[in-house]
Amino acid sequence: MVKGHAEVTTEALLEVGDRTGNTSYAPARMVIERGEGMYLFDRDGNRYLDFMAGIAVNCLGHCHPRLVEAIESQARRVMQISNVFYSDVQIRLQEQLSALSFADRMFLCSSGAEANEAAMKLARRYQRVIKADEGRTEIITFKKSFHGRTLAAITATGQPKYHKGFEPLVPGFRYATYGDLASVEALIGPQTVAVMVEPIQGEGGVKPSPEGFLQGLRQLCDAHGALLIFDEVQCGVGRTGSLFAYEHFGVVPDIMSLAKGLGGGVPIGAMLSTAEVFQGFVRGSHASTFGGNPVMCAAASVVLEEVSKPELLANVTDVGQYLQDGLRKLGEGSPVAFKEVRGVGLMVGVEVGPEFAGEVVKAARKRGLIINTAGGHTLRFVPPLVVTRQHVDDALEILGAALAEVGAGQG
Ligand SMILES: Cc1ncc(COP(=O)(O)O)c(C=O)c1O
Structure with missing residues (x-):
């Protein structure tokens, strides 16, 4: 019997999810309760800057x-x-x-x-x-x-x-x-x-x-x-x-x-x-x-x-370029080598290799940034199209800390 969710721990909820659900993905150990604009919130009160957007879905942000x-x-x-x-x-x-x-x-x-x-x-x-x-x-x-x-x-x-x-x-x-x-x-x-x-x-x-x-x-x-x-x-x-x-x-x-x-x-x-x-x-x-x-x-x-509003499409081009530029700069001092930064608009990838990609995603999430991998070797950035330069700055700061953690673990 499923109890009211407020009464059970997140761990217990995750156990039910795993026992009854699909095994194709390995869902992160958190339970999302709501979203607003560029952010998702889990049931334990944590806020995440969402640069994954339901895998390139929430183009207007959450709950526009x-x-x-x-x-x-x-x-x-x-x-x-x-x-x-x-x-x-x-x-x-x-x-x-x-x-x-x-x-x-x-x-x-x-x-x-x-x-x-x-x-x-x-x-x-x-x-x-x-x-x-x-x-x-x-x-x-x-x-x-x-x-x-x-x-x-x-x-x-x-x-x-x-x-x-x-x-x-x-x-x-x-x-x-x-x-x-x-x-x-x-x-x-x-x-x-x-x-x-x-x-x-x-x-x-x-x-x-x-x-x-x-x-x-x-x-x-x-x-x-x-x-x-x-x-x-x-x-x-x-x-x-x-x-x-x-x-x-x-x-x-x-x-x-x-x-x-x-x-x-x-x-x-x-x-x-x-x-x-x-x-x-x-x-x-x-x-x-x-x-x-x-x-x-x-x-x-x-x-x-x-x-289709010209100002929104212009935002995609502007912030997408800003994101790629920022990533290239971050890559210069990164302890995890960037093999390539590539993409168009707000579909951007950073190839770091399969040994690092999953680890960086986890380390970023722990610090409040949601991204995922593509092809197993590449960090993928597909944020809502309403993302701003300020959000990119925030994301890059978190990503920098995540790279430092993963890089230190390899050292
Ligand atoms: C290029 C492309 N085609 C098709 C699909 C499948 O879409 P859906 O998961 O909605 O069936 C995806 C999903 O990632 C995709 O990226």
């Missing part, structure tokens, strides 16, 4: 008043109606997303994996049914990519550790090397359905695509009749300083997936495409009970309104 208001008032009006009906808020969100992006049409869902699943299904069906090309059976993705945890999404994910034990995987995937156009050229051909790529690899270690790479992919796809899919689940919705990463890189895909930041903290994903490609889906091709959920749509509408 406009977002809370939109969710509350929509919950009072209607929460769920299924795709059998339209809601006013779903139509409004679709209108907004198509006005703000290259895309004409979209499928709304609840997560990044689902958005990618829909992207891969649409690409296959477009080639097979609309182009009547049954010979196109392969999707090219990249080593060290991450596209989610459904069976097709883990197959698309070019990291064997996510495949292990789940075989047989979905047929029809080939893996090229990120940043290496020749490796794509070697795989692409009349059998290719699509190339799917993260404009900035997130889970692989915060790796921006090198100059000209996405342009090259666009050319190769056009030359071979393949579709280009951008997975913007992590790098989309303002994180690069442009509303969408494809704008930052100046290359327009045929299909784009979004999630994470789109809801600002609630679960919503979207798979968007041109009208031409969307012909691949007809009535009955694809659906989801919660797709277009009114509460999620109301939230995403507010997020898009706020994030």
Whole structure:
């Protein structure tokens, strides 16, 4: 029997969480009770500066008043109606997303994996049914990519550790090397359905695509009749300083997936495409009970309104550069060597190596700064897009102390 939480210790609560929950992650030994702006608070009264933002999700910070208001008032009006009906808020969100992006049409869902699943299904069906090309059976993705945890999404994910034990995987995937156009050229051909790529690899270690790479992919796809899919689940919705990463890189895909930041903290994903490609889906091709959920749509509408403001996007570019500059400076005197500081906008990574990354994350958290690792070797900084230079100063001070502790432990 679960007791009232106020009556039990944090340790006891954690024990229940571990005994009844998912084991894929090793949750930190604290229990979060609330958030406000750039900060999270645990049940033991500790405050944390949040540079992880639910892994690149809470783009407006925690409990942004406009977002809370939109969710509350929509919950009072209607929460769920299924795709059998339209809601006013779903139509409004679709209108907004198509006005703000290259895309004409979209499928709304609840997560990044689902958005990618829909992207891969649409690409296959477009080639097979609309182009009547049954010979196109392969999707090219990249080593060290991450596209989610459904069976097709883990197959698309070019990291064997996510495949292990789940075989047989979905047929029809080939893996090229990120940043290496020749490796794509070697795989692409009349059998290719699509190339799917993260404009900035997130889970692989915060790796921006090198100059000209996405342009090259666009050319190769056009030359071979393949579709280009951008997975913007992590790098989309303002994180690069442009509303969408494809704008930052100046290359327009045929299909784009979004999630994470789109809801600002609630679960919503979207798979968007041109009208031409969307012909691949007809009535009955694809659906989801919660797709277009009114509460999620109301939230995403507010997020898009706020994030598309030029002053907010300018803040991402300014504070993102300030963060990278500050990290480089910190790296000069750091007892834990910085192999590289890299990133775009407010998606920044510091490669310190697998032997240090996890330790630095823990030491920072102990001092009130939340970050996490990407690729096991890189510290990842994906704060809310409303972060200020002052927050960066505070974060760097804590990080400096954390590095000193970890460095001393190695000495
Ligand atoms: C680039 C990318 N694609 C897809 C996903 C999967 O999204 P979700 O966890 O919402 O299914 C992630 C999650 O980290 C991601 O970073």
